[in-house]
Structure formats: structure tokens, C-alpha cells
Amino acid sequence: MKLQQLRFFMAVIDNGLNITQAAEALYTSQPGVSKQIRLLESELGMRLFVRQGKRLESLTPAGERVADHAARVLKEVDGIKALSKELRGEDRGTIRLATTHTQARYVLPSVIDRFRRDFPDVDFHLHQGTSEQILRMMDERKVDFALLSGRAREFGSLVSLPVYQWDRTILVPQDHPLAEREAPLDLATLADYPLVTYVYSDQPESSMMSSFSREGLTPRVAFTARDADIIKTYVRLGLGVGVLASMAVEAGTDDDLIALDAAGLFPRLTTWLGFREDLLLTDLHINFIRQLAPHLPERLFTALTREGPDADLDDQLQDIELPLRAGPGRRPELRGC
Structure with missing residues (x-):
């Protein structure tokens, strides 16, 4: 049984058992309404209307009881829809x-x-x-x-x-050899220094390590952390070259460090x-x-x-x-x- 069948059934009742008017109210065709009513009667195994030829005369006793239940079901469905709108529209x-x-x-x-x-x-x-x-x-x-x-x-x-x-950025202290490098940075040069980067970035399947691997390079990851601020702290201590998200390098706070462009070294x-x-x-x-x-x-x-x-x-x-x-x-x- 479908809700549509109950809606069509109740629409016929609400329109004085006039299928044509019910179809207009439902923005559908008269044959479509008649078909849904027949399917509902077939599924329930009972006649819901007293018919005189093609015209509906009245509800059968069984039809009256089904109408009572259908009205309550459709009212509950409308209540659920209203609840959905209320939940979606809450501002807290x-x-x-x-x-x-x-x-x-x-x-x-x-x-x-x-x-x-x-x-x-x-x-x-x-x-x-x-x-x-x-x-x-x-x-x-x-x-x-x-x-x-x-x-x-x-x-x-x-x-x-x-x-x-976002792209990665290479971060070094101001006195690091790479800080004075004028040529664009490449992976082979970067692999000569210990790296400080995110947890799991040192795993072979990571995009960072895959980039080195494609060049036949195996860098040393000296320190990993989940926190970008921790990575910067240990770059300042000289544990290695930082490889971190460019968004994590701040003006003012990190002016004591040098950010080297890493565009193209690693996948975006x-x-x-x-x-x-x-x-x-x-x-x-x-x-x-x-x-x-x-x-x-x-x-x-x-x-x-x-x-x-x-x-x-x-x-x-x-x-x-x-x-x-x-x-x-x-x-x-x-x-x-």
C-alpha cells in the first residue's frame, strides 16, 4: 500500500465522490485516480465505494472505516513533514x-x-x-x-x-643553508636534509613520500607531529627542514623563519x-x-x-x-x- 493511494482515496471523498474534480485537485488525470483506487481495493481485498455504472454513489461500510484510518495516517504524515521543516529550520x-x-x-x-x-x-x-x-x-x-x-x-x-x-611549504631557520639558495628548490636537494613534517607523511603511500620515490630518492624524516605549531618549534630548534601546509605559516608569528616555495614539488x-x-x-x-x-x-x-x-x-x-x-x-x- 502506498501513501499516494490513500491520498487519492481521500481526495475522491473530499470532492464529493467526483473523480474528475479529485483529479483536478491532485493535478493528475482521471484515469490515474481511478487506477489508484482500483489498486487500493485490490490490495485490501474489499470494495470501498458503492458504484452505479462508472459513477461512485457512496462509501461502503468498509470504505467508511478505511477512510477514518486513512485520514489519521495522512494527518500523521503531514505532522512528520512539519517536524522535518521544524528541525531543518532551527536556529540553535x-x-x-x-x-x-x-x-x-x-x-x-x-x-x-x-x-x-x-x-x-x-x-x-x-x-x-x-x-x-x-x-x-x-x-x-x-x-x-x-x-x-x-x-x-x-x-x-x-x-x-x-x-x-593547498600546497606545502618548505620552512627553515634564517641561518639554514637553504635560506640563501637562489635557485628553485628540487626534491634531490631537499632529500639531503632531515625533514620535520606531519604524522603519517613519512609513510610510503603518502603523497610526499611518493613524490620522492618517483625520483628514486629516500629522504630521512627526523621528526613527525600532528600539530603544525610543534613542527615549526622543532624547525626552530634545528631538527630539520619543515614540510607543512602553507596555510600554517603566519605573518608576524613566523617571521623568524624562511618559507621556500614548494610549488610543483608535491601534488596539490x-x-x-x-x-x-x-x-x-x-x-x-x-x-x-x-x-x-x-x-x-x-x-x-x-x-x-x-x-x-x-x-x-x-x-x-x-x-x-x-x-x-x-x-x-x-x-x-x-x-x-
Whole structure:
């Protein structure tokens, strides 16, 4: 039994048992209404109307009882729809987001600040971790959204929206030999020095190590950390050459370091926002995504709201140019450009 059959059944009753008027009210054809009524009677195994030829005379006793139940069912359905609109339209609540330290420290503050100006009653629960930990939090339903970098296929069944792209930067103290280098930096030169970089960037499958491997190089990774600020601390101590996200290098704070252009040395990375297919996207969620990724087209949000995870995202994201994310301010002196 389908809700459509009950709606057609009740529309016929509401229009004085006149199928033509019921079809007009439903914006459909008269044969379509008649067919749905016959299917309903067939499924229930009883006649709902007393007929005189093709004309409906009245409800049968069974039809009267079915009408009572159908009215209650449709009223509950309308109540559920109203509840959905209410939930989507709430202007308060909590957004639970898991991301890496770099995104939490250098990207999200300005986004959340702008969002909170429009929605001051919304609370944020921000969880930090590695990519593996973030995906585990999603699987365990501890968070609503995951913001992390990689390839879309690594997100499994999550709905994934591209947010921005970013490059790595090479960071050294001012007295480091590379600080005076005038020629563009290459991987062979970089491999001569110990590296300080993110946790898991030292794994063979990482995009950084894969770049060295393609050149037949095996660099020494002397120190790894999850926190970009920790990486910069140990670069200052002389443990090695920093390889980190360009957005993590700040004007003023990091002026004692030299940032070397690494464009072209490593693949450009994409940061994605992922969420589960069964997440009810509220107006709050949509507005947060708009703040985080203002380049995404309005048609995408319309599709997500109407169709949910069934929306054809590939079609909606065609011809989208992703912004390139740099640091929050002017970077320290950039050499080797």
C-alpha cells in the first residue's frame, strides 16, 4: 500500500465522490485516480465505494472505516513533514566537527566567527585527530562532519564536498643553508636534509613520500607531529627542514623563519568536508557549509536539501574552480620563487 493511494482515496471523498474534480485537485488525470483506487481495493481485498455504472454513489461500510484510518495516517504524515521543516529550520543547536590541527588552528577560526555572528545560539564541538582518527569518529557517530585532506575515495561512503586546495611549504631557520639558495628548490636537494613534517607523511603511500620515490630518492624524516605549531618549534630548534601546509605559516608569528616555495614539488592537495548519508541537513548545516565553502553553487544546496544523499553531486560540482588556500596573512619571506 502506498501513501499516494490513500491520498487519492481521500481526495475522491473530499470532492464529493467526483473523480474528475479529485483529479483536478491532485493535478493528475482521471484515469490515474481511478487506477489508484482500483489498486487500493485490490490490495485490501474489499470494495470501498458503492458504484452505479462508472459513477461512485457512496462509501461502503468498509470504505467508511478505511477512510477514518486513512485520514489519521495522512494527518500523521503531514505532522512528520512539519517536524522535518521544524528541525531543518532551527536556529540553535550543536555542530560537531572533527578535523586536523592545521584546519582547526588556521582555517576554521574565521569561518566559525562569521557563522556565530549570524547564529549566536549555535555551539561547536571541535575534535582534533589524524585522518584515521577522524574517520573513526565518523563511523562511531561522535561527530557530524569531517574536514580533512586527501582523495575523495578515501572517505568511503561519506558524502564529500570539495572545500579548497593547498600546497606545502618548505620552512627553515634564517641561518639554514637553504635560506640563501637562489635557485628553485628540487626534491634531490631537499632529500639531503632531515625533514620535520606531519604524522603519517613519512609513510610510503603518502603523497610526499611518493613524490620522492618517483625520483628514486629516500629522504630521512627526523621528526613527525600532528600539530603544525610543534613542527615549526622543532624547525626552530634545528631538527630539520619543515614540510607543512602553507596555510600554517603566519605573518608576524613566523617571521623568524624562511618559507621556500614548494610549488610543483608535491601534488596539490584538496580538503573535503564529509558527512554521513543519513545526516539530516538542517538550515544550520547548510549555512555552515556556505560559510566554509562559499564557492559551492546554490544548486548544490538545493539538491542536497531536496534529494539528500541521492543527489547527483558529480553533476552539481561540474566546472567548479576550487580556491587555493594560503596562510591567514602575509607569509614570512618567501624565497626561491
